Amino acid sequence: MPELLRLHADHAPALLLFEQENRTYFARSIPDRGDDYFSHFDERHEALLAEQEAGLHHFHLLMDVSGVVLGRVNLVDVADGSAELGFRIAESAAGRGLATAAVRRVCAMAAKDYGLTSLRAATTLDNTGSRTVLERTGFVRVGTVELGGRPGIRLLRTLDDERNDTERPSEAPGSP
Template sequence: MPALTPAVQRLRADHAPALLAFERENRDYFAASVPDRGDEYFARFDERHAALLAEQATGLCHFHVLVDEDGRVLGRVNLVDVADGSAELGYRVARSAAGRGLATAAVREVCALAAEYGLTELRAVTTVDNAGSRAVLARTGFTATGELVLDGRPGIAFVRPL
């Protein structure tokens, strides 16, 4: 199978149809490891997308999508809760693109962008049983800082200076 070479792009209004398709196609896959977004998310997707763009314009968040050469969204990498030079990293990759190093490459690229946004530190959390996410964080320079409870499940907090 050929290597995937999607581009990391800052979220824009015209990403909405491909992003909605990505979320719908992968809903069950994502719900196995993170809380489901719920039916309301899909019913009000356009409204939510516009709100994300407005929030991004304030500088409080930086949203990114991984888009292949056909315009399909294969993943998301977001920086949220920007304050005092720090932000929380979150990411998800389509089932069809998992296990190919895509998340690692995308997180590395967004870490570089985070420095360009003026950030000096990123935080992340994942559940203990999400070995794939823990591996991505380790490969991209994050270190564990402690345990926590994440949606009722044991989790780990991470940090990465930029």
């Protein structure tokens, strides 16, 4: 069973490999990170960890028992009890329910561990997988947006129900 772990400095090599191996797959449905992301990965990773330490973001990796990154679920731009949720799952792990389980887990963590009351998300209209995961995990459409020149939707999820719910073991991809 994959584990959901908070991002640490020693995750850098596995995370870079995940991003490199899935770059073409991700670019089919979300804007590409660009070459600069990869050429300055180490510096960017250190900067993001510093921002996480400051409470500006919360980064999570979904890893298998051998340390391979299967996905990531991030909460960015934390402010005023809210954050933007983003996620990506490796092509080799897609279609197995891992994204839905990981997003549910991070929603619970957002409320219980980080004190957030709502999450925002956005996806392109042609990203059926992400739309499905977001809708299955309680996000509702609240508007439209353009992402990398492509039409998309904005979604919102309140976390009031997460403060009192107990997570079912079958929904948890692992322990933080």
